[in-house]
Amino acid sequence: MILVLVTSAHSPNRLIRSVVQEIQASGETCLISTVPSLFLLYDNSGRAQILHHQQGMIEPNVIFHWVGGRQAYSTLDALELGGYRLINPLNAWRIGRNKAMQLALFEREGIAHPWTLFAQDVSWARITDHLEWDGQEYVFKPHNAGRGRDVQKTRQERMAANMYSRTPRYREGVLIQEYLDHAPKLRHHFRVNVIGGEPVTGTEIRATGGNWLTNQAQGGDILSPEYGVEDIPGDAIRLALRATRAIGADYSGVDVIEGSDGAFYVLETNEFPGFGERTGPYLGKHIVEVARQESARSPS
Numbered sequence: 001m002i003l004v005l006v007t008s009a010h011s012p013n014r015l016i017r018s019v020v021q022e023i024q025a026s027g028e029t030c031l032i033s034t035v036p037s038l039f040l041l042y043d044n045s046g047r048a049q050i051l052h053h054q055q056g057m058i059e060p061n062v063i064f065h066w067v068g069g070r071q072a073y074s075t076l077d078a079l080e081l082g083g084y085r086l087i088n089p090l091n092a093w094r095i096g097r098n099k100a101m102q103l104a105l106f107e108r109e110g111i112a113h114p115w116t117l118f119a120q121d122v123s124w125a126r127i128t129d130h131l132e133w134d135g136q137e138y139v140f141k142p143h144n145a146g147r148g149r150d151v152q153k154t155r156q157e158r159m160a161a162n163m164y165s166r167t168p169r170y171r172e173g174v175l176i177q178e179y180l181d182h183a184p185k186l187r188h189h190f191r192v193n194v195i196g197g198e199p200v201t202g203t204e205i206r207a208t209g210g211n212w213l214t215n216q217a218q219g220g221d222i223l224s225p226e227y228g229v230e231d232i233p234g235d236a237i238r239l240a241l242r243a244t245r246a247i248g249a250d251y252s253g254v255d256v257i258e259g260s261d262g263a264f265y266v267l268e269t270n271e272f273p274g275f276g277e278r279t280g281p282y283l284g285k286h287i288v289e290v291a292r293q294e295s296a297r298s299p300s
């Protein structure tokens, strides 16, 4: 049995609907639930039991979770510590939400990324000492946001000081990166969706209206639906696969950008990627595959 944890069991989004459809088509049973519908029972039986408020005791082989909200975290942690197989594993899920953690792994694995300085709770005066203001352009971004929020760039020290003081969340953690340019090409990045170690879907996203940010949430244009993962350069795909493996994720949406040297660099892996209808079925298939492996490993 496959447990699908969502924030609203009654009105699941399109992704969840397509995942569930795929699971059902495979013949596996599937229960969609919210975290507040579950109890964990610690009854000296040797395993944390899951009690669903309507279904009674359930024994999932795999738990696929797509929930935000801090209140869920203890339940997810307890489930994983209790021996249940979560997709994504929580470590990968946390790393996928934290660019500073990702970079530590990319660094260890030799996965190309922009030069970056990470600082937490540090004054501007102390940070600027470690930056080179002679012609270098820097991108500033929070380590734990997304969708291009609070991502800014400058080549001027005075402007950087202003940005830093006007963006309180930088104090909680800021990445200062070399700006990767690929002019005269249009500004773009690749989003590679990796599931179960395979590049399943992907696209190129182009900045619009003179914007340098390429996020779709910032007005970036996704190339037509016919554009597929096979149109993305092989080097960018290989980087995305390595980045996903490095963080230990079953699935990830990886942002890869080209530098002025024509080489590719990983910007980030995303834990809640905007997987659409095309990607949902791949995710469903992967969940089924893992569930079958798990039940072969420990038949209940």
Ligand SMILES: Nc1ncnc2c1ncn2[C@@H]1O[C@H](COP(=O)(O)OP(=O)(O)O)[C@@H](O)[C@H]1O
Residues within 6 Å of the ligand: 114, 139, 141, 145, 146, 147, 148, 149, 151, 177, 178, 179, 180, 181, 189, 212, 213, 214, 215, 255, 257, 267, 268
């Ligand atoms: N070092 C960089 N060089 C050039 N462009 C960057 C750099 N970092 C971020 N960007 C631009 O900003 C966008 C958002 O950055 P990203 O690291 O993907 O964070 P998020 O999407 O989580 O906000 C990217 O899609 C890219 O267009």
Ligand SMILES: [Mg+2]
Residues within 6 Å of the ligand: 147, 148, 215, 255, 267, 268
């Ligand atoms: Mg991004």
